[in-house]
Amino acid sequence: MNDNKKFFEEKMEEDIKELDRNISKLSNKLEEMKEENKPAYEKIMAELKEKRHALEVKSREVRETGDEAWSEMESGIKSAYQELKKASESALDKLQE
Secondary structure (H helix, E strand, O other): OOHHHHHHHHHHHHHHHHHHHHHHHHHHHHHHOOHHHHHHHHHHHHHHHHHHHHHHHHHHHHHHOOHHHHHHHHHHHHHHHHHHHHHHHHHHHHHHO
16 A cells, blocks of 8 residues: 555544544534524534535545555545635634634
8 A cells, every 4th residue: 555645544534533523612612602693603514514524535535546546636635635624723713703
């Protein structure tokens, strides 16, 4: 197995767990919010969950691909992951304001 692929698989798995924790934190904060503020953050949560699901699908694809296919997918998967991570961190920052 390509060492870069293996490293990325392991990192992605760890980071998905971190994203799950962030989504959980957001969900808890959402429950504490005033009703008038909830719709905007409910939309953010829905988008995060959708992106997280897409990342999980990509993660499965990575595990199932061969090294050659991995090389072709690598940049797209990394980009999708970074987008989701940035979105979850941004949402957490907004809720902490």
